[in-house]
Amino acid sequence: MQITPDNIIFYQYQFVVINATLVYTWLTMALLVIGAAWVTKKLVVRPKLPPWQNFLEIVVDGIYQHIAEVNQQEPEPYLAFVGTLFLFILTANLLTVVPGYQAPTGSLSTTTALAIAVFIAVPIYGIRQRGILGYLKSYLQPTPIMLPFQIIGEFSRTLALAVRLFGNIMSGNLLAAILLALVPLFVPVAMNLLGLVFGVIQAYVFAILALVYIASAATVQEKKQSISMEENS
Amino acid sequence: MSDLALIGSVAMVTAGITIAIGSIGPALGEGMAVARALGAIAQQPDKANMITRTLFVGLAMVESTAIYCLVVSMILLFVNPFWNYFLNQGG
Numbered sequence: 001m002q003i004t005p006d007n008i009i010f011y012q013y014q015f016v017v018i019n020a021t022l023v024y025t026w027l028t029m030a031l032l033v034i035g036a037a038w039v040t041k042k043l044v045v046r047p048k049l050p051p052w053q054n055f056l057e058i059v060v061d062g063i064y065q066h067i068a069e070v071n072q073q074e075p076e077p078y079l080a081f082v083g084t085l086f087l088f089i090l091t092a093n094l095l096t097v098v099p100g101y102q103a104p105t106g107s108l109s110t111t112t113a114l115a116i117a118v119f120i121a122v123p124i125y126g127i128r129q130r131g132i133l134g135y136l137k138s139y140l141q142p143t144p145i146m147l148p149f150q151i152i153g154e155f156s157r158t159l160a161l162a163v164r165l166f167g168n169i170m171s172g173n174l175l176a177a178i179l180l181a182l183v184p185l186f187v188p189v190a191m192n193l194l195g196l197v198f199g200v201i202q203a204y205v206f207a208i209l210a211l212v213y214i215a216s217a218a219t220v221q222e223k224k225q226s227i228s229m230e231e232n233s
Numbered sequence: 234m235s236d237l238a239l240i241g242s243v244a245m246v247t248a249g250i251t252i253a254i255g256s257i258g259p260a261l262g263e264g265m266a267v268a269r270a271l272g273a274i275a276q277q278p279d280k281a282n283m284i285t286r287t288l289f290v291g292l293a294m295v296e297s298t299a300i301y302c303l304v305v306s307m308i309l310l311f312v313n314p315f316w317n318y319f320l321n322q323g324g
Contacts, residue, residue, distance in 0.1 A: 164300055168296075171303055201289060
């Protein structure tokens with residue numbers, strides 16, 4: 001029984017190991033990048049849009065509206081990063097219906113990489129919006145006593161982000177494998193269906209949490225002012 | 234009992250206990266959260282979108298404790314470090 005696709009090795013040359021996680025990550029990336037490039041090669045502005053351009057516009061505009069709704073601020077700077085995370089995880093999770101495809105999100109390496117990307121993006125967005133001093137000041141925000149807890153929280157939420165996605169996808173795969181041995185006829189199909197739903201929800205949750213972390217680092221000051229203004233009025 | 238048998242049996246029992254106890258809390262918490270959310274949607278159906286969105290994010294946060302327990306029990310069962318250590322020692 002395979003817990004992670006890391007153990008399936010396709011090619012090995014000394015310390016360079018090409019395992020299933022890498023190959024399927026590249027496949028997913030290629031599908032997304034080539035698909036997007038092919039659709040956006042000839043964009044038209046006409047009453048009658050080509051179907052694929054229409055589809056992509058719906059997807060991007062949907063993410064845009066959703067960020068604006070969750071965030072209550074200009075979604076433009078967050079759209080690229082959060083949208084890419086969401087689309088990558090969603091595609092990886094949904095492609096598990098293809099036989100032989102091992103979701104790269106079922107490996108702790110992939111999810112850790114994504115979580116570290118969020119971990120690095122938080123200070124980048126924070127410094128860009130508020131300057132280095134303003135960002136560092138946010139660690140001392142309620143009182144300086146909370147500084148160690150803020151730093152611990154920064155690391156532990158990165159760990160939680162990685163383990164949550166990995167655990168959900170891995171448990172779905174494991175459950176499907178165990179049920180395939182126990183009740184091989186209809187039950188695994190229903191479990192796979194449930195796994196697809198969980199895959200979509202987990203992609204959504206990952207993107208939303210990344211958005212919340214980044215946005216909270218970028219806008220603590222404004223929120224505090226607006227709250228104190230509400231209290232005054 | 235040899236070291237390997239002891240480690241194997243303790244790992245199995247601990248994995249079972251981990252996932253059993255670890256799933257009680259999140260199950261209760263998720264039940265309460267869903268009950269409250271349903272009540273809120275019944276009172277304010279026009280805010281259903283926002284409540285559902287917050288509910289999903291909250292459920293994922295609550296559920297992650299159960300997922301941690303699952304990961305720990307999987308580590309105990311499949312990639313137990315002590316098991317490998319004693320397997321190498323025993324030869």
